[in-house]
Amino acid sequence: MKTFIFDLDDTLIWTNIAYNSAHIKFLSFLIDALGPKAPSVVEMSKTFEELDMEAAEKQGFVKERFPRSMQETYKKLCERAGASVDEKNLRRAYEIGLTVFDENCWQKRGLVEGAQETLDFLLSKGDDLVLCTKGDERIQKRKVEVTGLDKWFKQVYVFNNKTYKELLKVSKGRHNPWKVGNSLRSDVVPAIKAGIGVIYIPCETWAFEKVSEVPEGKVLKLEKLSEIKEIYDAL
Numbered sequence: 269m270k271t272f273i274f275d276l277d278d279t280l281i282w283t284n285i286a287y288n289s290a291h292i293k294f295l296s297f298l299i300d301a302l303g304p305k306a307p308s309v310v311e312m313s314k315t316f317e318e319l320d321m322e323a324a325e326k327q328g329f330v331k332e333r334f335p336r337s338m339q340e341t342y343k344k345l346c347e348r349a350g351a352s353v354d355e356k357n358l359r360r361a362y363e364i365g366l367t368v369f370d371e372n373c374w375q376k377r378g379l380v381e382g383a384q385e386t387l388d389f390l391l392s393k394g395d396d397l398v399l400c401t402k403g404d405e406r407i408q409k410r411k412v413e414v415t416g417l418d419k420w421f422k423q424v425y426v427f428n429n430k431t432y433k434e435l436l437k438v439s440k441g442r443h444n445p446w447k448v449g450n451s452l453r454s455d456v457v458p459a460i461k462a463g464i465g466v467i468y469i470p471c472e473t474w475a476f477e478k479v480s481e482v483p484e485g486k487v488l489k490l491e492k493l494s495e496i497k498e499i500y501d502a503l
């Protein structure tokens with residue numbers, strides 16, 4: 269028997285698509301809101317990313333962070349341009365941020381290719397499936413329900429951040445644990461530090477997940493989720 273500790277976002281469901289799409293909508297909104305006072309698209313985008321990263325480091329992963337970062341960006345750009353902040357625009361910025369939590373989109377997008385057959389395969393082997401994700405608990409649990417992942421995962425852990433400490437809590441006492449995830453910072457590095465193997469299926473998301481150095485460890489890099497079946501016997 270083996271234990272698979274799965275990441276959720278951009279490992280079992282595609283999440284970054286919604287964030288990219290909201291980002292584009294937000295830039296377009298800024299151009300309308302600031303008119304000729306709008307700086308370059310690159311500068312607007314960079315300002316937003318910096319503010320949102322800072323907020324993630326400070327507040328962790330709460331639902332309000334992303335829409336609030338859009339409001340803060342709008343305010344900052346108004347200030348730089350010497351333009352006044354409009355209340356209606358502030359509300360609109362927040363609404364654009366909230367679009368990433370649209371349950372209909374989660375449902376429509378469903379699971380990543382091969383997830384269903386891979387999870388069925390692991391369950392048929394009698395393995396222990398655990399979901400360990402970072403984010404806002406209300407949001408993450410709802411994603412699990414809406415996408416039907418609760419069919420395979422009876423154990424769902426949501427943390428405000430994901431370091432080796434959280435992973436140790438989840439993996440303690442489990443048989444042959446493997447972490448499965450897409451992020452160097454949130455999946456690979458914590459697994460190595462916790463001394464457990466990691467199945468790394470890269471999916472580029474945002475600057476927060478980048479790391480400059482990865483320590484030595486047991487890392488198996490795959491191109492897609494369904495390849496877990498092919499390497500299963502060697503785990």
Ligand SMILES: [Mg+2]
Pocket residue numbers: 275276277278279449450451
């Ligand atoms: Mg992820």
